Amino acid sequence: MDGEGGGAAAVHHNTRSPEDVFRDFRARRAGIVKALTTDVEKFYQMCDPEKENLCLYGLPNETWEVTLPAEEVPPELPEPALGINFARDGMIEKDWLSLVAVHSDAWLLSVAFYFGARFGFDKDARRRLFTMINNLPTVYEVVTGVAKKQSKAPNGSSKSSKSNSKVSKYLWLKSKYMLPLVRCITSC
């Protein structure tokens, strides 16, 4: 294991750089993107609402799995959203996939920064890690096709924000999840 300069060997042995953590993030993200795009039929079938509460995991080897949550509590890592299978048949499929994507993005970020904290990242290291992460489209953007719109928009963020807002509105306004979120964030 490579270290990052002077200090005890034990510290270097257990320290990772933002680039290391980003590689883990990118691999997990790749696995989840597969689940929600190229493997979506298989993913859909595995998310049987008749089964127990399932989670979608992206793994460091760029694969994905749908399985029960970690048995150990508290878990070793932040856990993905629980019970994604229960919402499957209560929503339009593309809305459900978008919901899973948004939760997956949140989980990927939490895992990356959990690693960052465990490896002693300071403010600058966190910034570096986030910059690398933010240079990739989110899983949500990939799944909804927003990633393609953003790369074509001639006038950067304002147009893509509106595009994203309209996509979000389309996907969420009729979802039972949207109104509680608006109330939740309004109350702060």
Next chain:
Amino acid sequence: MDGEGGGAAAVHHNTRSPEDVFRDFRARRAGIVKALTTDVEKFYQMCDPEKENLCLYGLPNETWEVTLPAEEVPPELPEPALGINFARDGMIEKDWLSLVAVHSDAWLLSVAFYFGARFGFDKDARRRLFTMINNLPTVYEVVTGVAKKQSKAPNGSSKSSKSNSKVSKYLWLKSKYMLPLVRCITSC
């Protein structure tokens, strides 16, 4: 509700800015910091290992609560680490508080960016949100006192990274959580 410029009224009604989401983040973070610092005795007592699996929530009104996880699955928002009370008596108290802090930081970030995705944030909006978040010390840094060391270090990141690495090593090497994490991230 204020909008952010032209477009359909419905879009504006349900759109929030990075500053709005950051305010929610900051308030939740403040609640959690209280739980792990000024209110730590009460927090400790509430995390009874004899109870069911409990979570620490930071609320948008700057308060905290220790309670059972959301009943609804999948949940409306990303959930905090489950069962923090089960680890309480198996660790040195300050190690346990640090573990809770690290999980809390991961949760706070996941909630903020989940909101960001639901409100259609593009890359630049995400960057703005993260910058505001990253300008605050993490809960972990506050709880372990690293926040004070970083503000005093004359030569910014390199020294604070080593300080953080040593704090991390001290806290985690003897924790059963550390070795699986190292193996986990090594395999990517």
